[in-house]
Amino acid sequence: MxxxxxxxxxxxxxxxxxxxxxERLCVVLLKREREPxxxxxxLPGGYIHPTEDQHAGDAAARVLHDKTGIVSPYLEQLATxxxxxxxxxxxxxxxxxxxxxxxxxxxxxxxxxxxxxxxSLPALPFDHRxxxxxxxxxxxxxxxxxxxxxxxxxxxxxxxQLQSVYEAVLGEPINKVSFRRKVEELGMVEALAGEMExxxxxxxxxxxxxxxxxxxxxxxxxxxxxxxx
Amino acid sequence: MxxxxxxxxxxxxxxxxxxxxxERLCVVLLKREREPxxxxxxLPGGYIHPTEDQHAGDAAARVLHDKTGIVSPYLEQLATxxxxxxxxxxxxxxxxxxxxxxxxxxxxxxxxxxxxxxxSLPALPFDHRxxxxxxxxxxxxxxxxxxxxxxxxxxxxxxxQLQSVYEAVLGEPINKVSFRRKVEELGMVEALAGEMExxxxxxxxxxxxxxxxxxxxxxxxxxxxxxxx
Numbered sequence: 001m002x003x004x005x006x007x008x009x010x011x012x013x014x015x016x017x018x019x020x021x022x023e024r025l026c027v028v029l030l031k032r033e034r035e036p037x038x039x040x041x042x043l044p045g046g047y048i049h050p051t052e053d054q055h056a057g058d059a060a061a062r063v064l065h066d067k068t069g070i071v072s073p074y075l076e077q078l079a080t081x082x083x084x085x086x087x088x089x090x091x092x093x094x095x096x097x098x099x100x101x102x103x104x105x106x107x108x109x110x111x112x113x114x115x116x117x118x119x120s121l122p123a124l125p126f127d128h129r130x131x132x133x134x135x136x137x138x139x140x141x142x143x144x145x146x147x148x149x150x151x152x153x154x155x156x157x158x159x160x161q162l163q164s165v166y167e168a169v170l171g172e173p174i175n176k177v178s179f180r181r182k183v184e185e186l187g188m189v190e191a192l193a194g195e196m197e198x199x200x201x202x203x204x205x206x207x208x209x210x211x212x213x214x215x216x217x218x219x220x221x222x223x224x225x226x227x228x229x
Numbered sequence: 230m231x232x233x234x235x236x237x238x239x240x241x242x243x244x245x246x247x248x249x250x251x252e253r254l255c256v257v258l259l260k261r262e263r264e265p266x267x268x269x270x271x272l273p274g275g276y277i278h279p280t281e282d283q284h285a286g287d288a289a290a291r292v293l294h295d296k297t298g299i300v301s302p303y304l305e306q307l308a309t310x311x312x313x314x315x316x317x318x319x320x321x322x323x324x325x326x327x328x329x330x331x332x333x334x335x336x337x338x339x340x341x342x343x344x345x346x347x348x349s350l351p352a353l354p355f356d357h358r359x360x361x362x363x364x365x366x367x368x369x370x371x372x373x374x375x376x377x378x379x380x381x382x383x384x385x386x387x388x389x390q391l392q393s394v395y396e397a398v399l400g401e402p403i404n405k406v407s408f409r410r411k412v413e414e415l416g417m418v419e420a421l422a423g424e425m426e427x428x429x430x431x432x433x434x435x436x437x438x439x440x441x442x443x444x445x446x447x448x449x450x451x452x453x454x455x456x457x458x
Contacts (some may be wrong), residue, residue, distance in 0.1 A: 011322055012327055048311070055310075056309060080285060083284040093285065095311070223452070
């Protein structure tokens with residue numbers, strides 16, 4: 001029976017949830033409650049619930065909400081990972097998503113929710129390390145051409161703060177003048193009239209926010225944020 | 230039981246197989262042998278065979294080979310499509326791939342294998358029309374920056390032939406001088422010493438082939454093949 005073959009595959013979703021903490025790009029890992037690998041840190045993940053989910057992205061959003069309290073972040077499908085060896089329970093398919101959220105939306109004192117810099121992760125179960133690598137590569141290349149990193153910012157931010165977010169994601173310094181030009185070209189932020197950053201020693205800086213039309217979609221530029229020449 | 234939930238999802242692979250026929254970008258559709266939609270034209274697809282396939286890409290290559298005779302083309306994961314409504318049998322996941330092959334490798338006289346221009350497709354079952362649209366968008370944007378369209382060429386081709394392949398994929402004319410410069414920058418082809426195109430009225434043109442190192446991977450340029458300005 002063909003149908004049986006289709007059904008003998010385990011199908012789940014996994015989410016690479018990225019944030020910025022102490023100016024470093026971090027991934028959110030959860031302590032697994034169940035076997036296999038109970039107690040180990042791993043990506044948030046779970047089964048599709050056919051009676052609830054309208055598509056796999058719904059399952060990813062539901063899993064994130066249930067396990068971290070995050071509500072409808074910018075969530076995009078990354079790729080699907082599959083094979084007989086990635087899960088000890090059998091031949092499995094993981095539809096992987098990635099999401100970017102500002103740190104302040106994450107649980108801050110839950111010992112089962114760890115926020116770790118992407119450069120110093122522990123050994124991870126399944127193929128979660130591979131999934132994270134693919135997510136980082138995708139986020140970095142997409143950030144060169146789009147407003148993607150803004151989803152890591154708090155609701156109100158200054159342009160120097162936005163630049164340091166881009167630098168943390170891209171892993172390299174950006175020229176200030178060309179960055180300002182790119183931000184203008186992207187047209188993704190708007191100045192908050194009369195609102196200046198408070199409580200800093202130097203001259204207060206203008207505060208900005210993401211334009212509402214880009215809350216669920218990206219703005220794009222043709223040439224990279226940090227293109228040479 | 231969580232495990233049961235994961236298993237109650239139908240999981241399969243679908244392949245958008247693209248080729249060039251009469252200078253038009255075409256998709257290969259097969260007459261379905263079974264229900265649902267027996268007799269309708271649809272994308273080549275099938276279940277994962279857990280005992281044979283090492284990952285979903287293996288299943289896609291196996292399905293292509295079984296149904297069209299094509300052996301190991303350039304095959305890349307596109308995206309995963311899922312939900313309760315796309316297949317009448319139940320909540321389903323289709324891991325979609327795309328592949329590019331030269332026309333001469335396809336069955337030419339099999340009435341169950343149809344090669345149709347992407348601009349004039351019939352109504353298709355499941356969400357196959359959506360899958361094709363996503364594949365076309367991916368192939369077109371990737372072709373702007375890479376050697377991808379070369380996989381549509383026969384083994385030996387002239388530069389004017391290569392240019393017309395790019396034009397068919399991108400759906401727009403390309404300036405000849407800038408195209409030659411991009412081909413040089415991509416470094417993807419090599420001249421076949423002493424081999425010239427035969428049997429044409431005008432001056433015979435040099436024949437080229439894809440460099441062996443790009444048979445399974447793409448060469449890339451930073452600025453688009455057809456970038457303005």
